[in-house]
Amino acid sequence: MDERVREHAEVLVDWSARVEEGDNVVLSVGPDAHELAVAVAEALGERGANLLATYGSGEITRAYLRAHDGDFDEDPAHELALVENADVYLSLGGGRNTSATADVPGEMRRAHRSARTGIRETRLDTRWVSTVHPTRSLAQQATMAYEEYQDFAYSAILRDWESLADEMARMKDLLDEGSEVRLVSAGTDLTMRIEGRTAVNSAASVAYDSHNLPSGEVFTAPYATEGEVTFDVPMTLHGESVRNVRLEFEAGEVVDYEAEQGEAVIGEILETDDGARRLGELGIGMNRGIDRYTDNILFDEKMGDTIHLALGRAYDANLPEGESGNDSAVHVDLITDVSEDSRLEIDGDVVQRNGRFRWE
Amino acid sequence: MDERVREHAEVLVDWSARVEEGDNVVLSVGPDAHELAVAVAEALGERGANLLATYGSGEITRAYLRAHDGDFDEDPAHELALVENADVYLSLGGGRNTSATADVPGEMRRAHRSARTGIRETRLDTRWVSTVHPTRSLAQQATMAYEEYQDFAYSAILRDWESLADEMARMKDLLDEGSEVRLVSAGTDLTMRIEGRTAVNSAASVAYDSHNLPSGEVFTAPYATEGEVTFDVPMTLHGESVRNVRLEFEAGEVVDYEAEQGEAVIGEILETDDGARRLGELGIGMNRGIDRYTDNILFDEKMGDTIHLALGRAYDANLPEGESGNDSAVHVDLITDVSEDSRLEIDGDVVQRNGRFRWE
Structure with a gap:
């Protein structure tokens, strides 16, 4: 066995999920x-x-959903009982085809998902962590050779998480103390309010309220967004390629949009509901083990020297106790490269310029 | 997909496990x-x-057991809760190496098994069925080519189970009404009492108290065995090849034994406990879709024109309510070919001669 597989397992079990003797x-x-x-x-x-x-x-x-009549039992007792009695839920992604469920009708997917709300919420109460094993199908999605992709994935996963968590804590402190963020880059000049919001130091560990391995981002929930932003990192959304999306905000809402490719998909997303026109997340990618786009949001949004914004739902962890933030059925991350001709300001102070943080 | 895979699934779900809407x-x-x-x-x-x-x-x-210190928690709550809330438990065997756990110490296996007694017993209260998918590793164990093995396995599994169940019911009736069985064959002349015992029509369905697919045997629990028997179907027991085992019985107990190969293994089994020297099962193989030995007890003991006897533990299903039969830590099946120069008598009447049943 590749020694990196064992290291991945140890990071997952010890750093991420904090597994202890007797845990189910x-x-x-x-x-x-x-x-x-x-x-x-x-x-x-x-x-x-x-x-x-x-x-x-x-x-x-796929086989189960396509054969079913769509009238799903709510939270089947055997699966619910399993997660109710679990302390830790580790999910190891890695199939043979990232499009394995492509021909399942969307309404069937939604009905199944909705009938399992209790199971999903119970699982979120465990120490849950999602990771992926680098497979050939993920390499293909990233348009990379298999060994090349393994090197990429392990470079993202096998980090010195403790030291990255310390570095990210600096960014969290700056965001927690700040009132307004300004992002300036090619095609981008955007201001967002963050006063009263709490940033999450997403250090790939349940101890940091962070449930993905790899992680490596600091995120908060912005509001009152003004200005324009261009997302130059390509993505696949709803099966469509999306490139160079430009959004214009007034009083927190998208008032205009265009895209070099995939403009219709962006339009559909914006029309989902009111919340889909507002931002739910501002995230600062700080995992420099991730140095390229691989069409997999688990990796892309944590890429070093990138910043992402999400249209739609905000996370409770960013909000004051009892306060509800932007609500929406969607949460769609869009990413912009900030490694060149860019700066991120908090209350007028530059905290990141051309990818370099103030403390570097 | 090979159409036989779908047929196998349908036999398993409908005939064997009797799955209904809403079953967990x-x-x-x-x-x-x-x-x-x-x-x-x-x-x-x-x-x-x-x-x-x-x-x-x-x-x-294997990885889990070899890493563990052997002090296992009893019946972990998440797995116990899962089986407690299950109506049906389907087990699809089929690994890549039938020796995958070969280097797990026996004491570790036993400690793990013993800590999971509650889970196992709860599972046996569901409508459970075990079957195997014909894999390359099972083909290898059977010393057969892959496609040859698939043909073999589906010929055993895809039977007209309803009609085989009817035929086996005749044999069950004869055994239930009979008092004494005599088996005569090359190197074999054995009498066993069966009075008061109830035969099981093992027709590969929970509706018949039969939990293996394929099945196709009628079995009961004999006692007061007298005479000698030779098992000429080769087997692997505890990893050792065993051939032409001859046992001699007096007053229900083995008093002498020999084997052309694997005699030491037979000796070890007989010395396990008192019950290991007595018979726990007499089974009549009636699945003529199984026409050759494949070193897999799931198939071998149901082979048409064979009879098997088990040293050790008897099944409760064969005994009058509340009565306990032969008790032992082991249940080891040994098989003899009855297709030639053989006869099976019940109370002096020949019911099978050279493999042919009386009604054929």
Whole structure:
């Protein structure tokens, strides 16, 4: 076994999920994540945790959903009881085809998802962490060779998380103390209010309220956005390529938009509901192990020297207790490169210029 | 997909497990049983059952057990809650290496098994069925080519189960009404009492108290065995090849034994405990879709024109309510070919001669 697989498992179990002796762990295994699952099982055995492995296969989901009449039972008792009695829920993504469920009708997907709200919310109450095993199908999605992709993925995952968490804490402090953020870059001059909001130091660990491995971003929930922004990192949204999206904001709302490619998809997203025209997230990518776009949001939005903004729903963790932020059925991240001709200001002070932070 | 995979799934779901709308189903998927799992998911979706897939990997079990200190928590709550809330438990065997757990110390295996007694017993209270997907590793174990093995396995699994159940019912009636069985064959002349015992018509369906697919045997619990028997179907027991085992019985107990190969293993088994020297099962193989030995007890003991006897524990289903039969920590099946120069008598009447049943 590639030693990096074992290191990945150890980061996941110890740093991310903080597994302890006696923990009841559910390990969801993608069809091509077998090798990582073996390494995680070894780590769980060493720590004296209790392991139940589930099988997370898009092809099984597709077959089941396409055959079903759509009238789903709500929160089936056996699965609900499993997650209710779990302390930790580790999800190892990695299938053989990232389009495995492409021909499942959207309404079937939504009905299934909606019938499982209780299971999903119960799972979110565990120490849950999602990661991916670098598979050939993910390499293909990233338009990379397999070994090249493995190097890329492990460089993102096997970081000195403790030291990155310390660095990100500086950014969190600046955002927590600040009132207004201004982002200036090619095609971008945007101001957002952040006063009263709390930033999350997303350091790939449940101890930091961070549930993705890799992570490496600091994010908050902005409001009262004014100005224009251009997102130059390409993405796939709803199966469509999207490039160079430009949004114009007035009084917190998108009043104009255009895109070199995928303009119709952006239009659809903006029309979802009122909240879809406002921002739910401002995120600062700080994982310099991620140095290229791979069409996978788990990696892309944490890329070093990028900033992302999300249209739609804000996260509760960014809001004062009891206050509700921007609400929407969507949360769509869009990313811009800030490595050149860029600056990020908080209350008039430059905190990042051409990718370099003030403390670097 | 090979149409036989879908047929296998339908037999499993409808005939074997009697799945109905709203059933909570646990589907345990072996690493190479993915294709069958997809077909089963489709059938479960069609019937409106609720599906949770678990991952039954020997390599994960091996990694976990070898890393653990052996002090296992008893019946971990998440797994226990899952099976307590399941109506149906389908196990799809099929790994990539039938020796995947070969280097797990026996004491570790036993400690893990013993800590999970409650989970196991709860699972046995569901409508549980075990089957296998014909994989390359099972083909290898059977010393067969892959396509040859697929043909073999589907010929055993895709039977007219209703009509085989009717035929087996005749044999069950004869055994239930009979008092004494005599088996005569090359190197064999054995009498066993069966009075007061109830035969099981093992027709691969929970409706017949039969939990293996394929099945196709009628079995009861004999006692007061006298005479000698030779088992000429080769087997692997505890990893050792065993051939031409000869046992001699007096007053129900083995008093002498020999084997052309594997004699030491037979000796070890007989010395396990007192019950290991007595018979726990007499089974009549009636699945003529199984026409050759494949070193897999799921298939071998149901082979048409064979009879098997088990040393050790008897099944409760064969005993009068409240009565306990032969008790032992082991249940080891040994098989003899009865297709030639053989006869099976019940109370002096020949019911099978050279493989042919009386009604044929």
